[in-house]
Amino acid sequence: MAQFERPLSPHLQVYRLPLTALASITHRATGVGLGFGTLLLTWWLVAAASGPDAYATFQWFAGSFVGLIILFGFTWALCFHLLNGLRHLFWDAGWGFDKQVSHKASLAVVAGSVALTVIVWLAAYIF
Numbered sequence: 001m002a003q004f005e006r007p008l009s010p011h012l013q014v015y016r017l018p019l020t021a022l023a024s025i026t027h028r029a030t031g032v033g034l035g036f037g038t039l040l041l042t043w044w045l046v047a048a049a050s051g052p053d054a055y056a057t058f059q060w061f062a063g064s065f066v067g068l069i070i071l072f073g074f075t076w077a078l079c080f081h082l083l084n085g086l087r088h089l090f091w092d093a094g095w096g097f098d099k100q101v102s103h104k105a106s107l108a109v110v111a112g113s114v115a116l117t118v119i120v121w122l123a124a125y126i127f
Helices: 019-050 052-063 065-092 099-126
Strands: none
Touching: 019 052, 019 065, 019 099, 052 065, 065 099
16 A cells, blocks of 8 residues: 655644634633632622621732732733723624734734733822
8 A cells, every 4th residue: 555645734733823813712711710810809809898807818818929910910811801802892893804904903902901901000009
């Protein structure tokens, strides 16, 4: 039987995902992260309703290095999910399917989410 050279199917080690695909995957991941982050917000509200000792425990965690990293990540996930959701809303309206426009919109989502996160955290420390 003769051996034929068959092309490899594209997979993650060979194929480079476009930015729009990475943004879509990240959108799903941030959605899951926001679900877990809501548990943190619930803890904050329950602690506020439970009294000063419970709230002090929450403040200790939120002010720790790990807590600040989680809150920063939650803020970024919220900003990214919001902006990428708007991009999907434009897609639902039929705008932005062109390859160049889609790529630029994905870049705008990434840059905008980082900028919004920095603005929110700077505003939190200024005010």
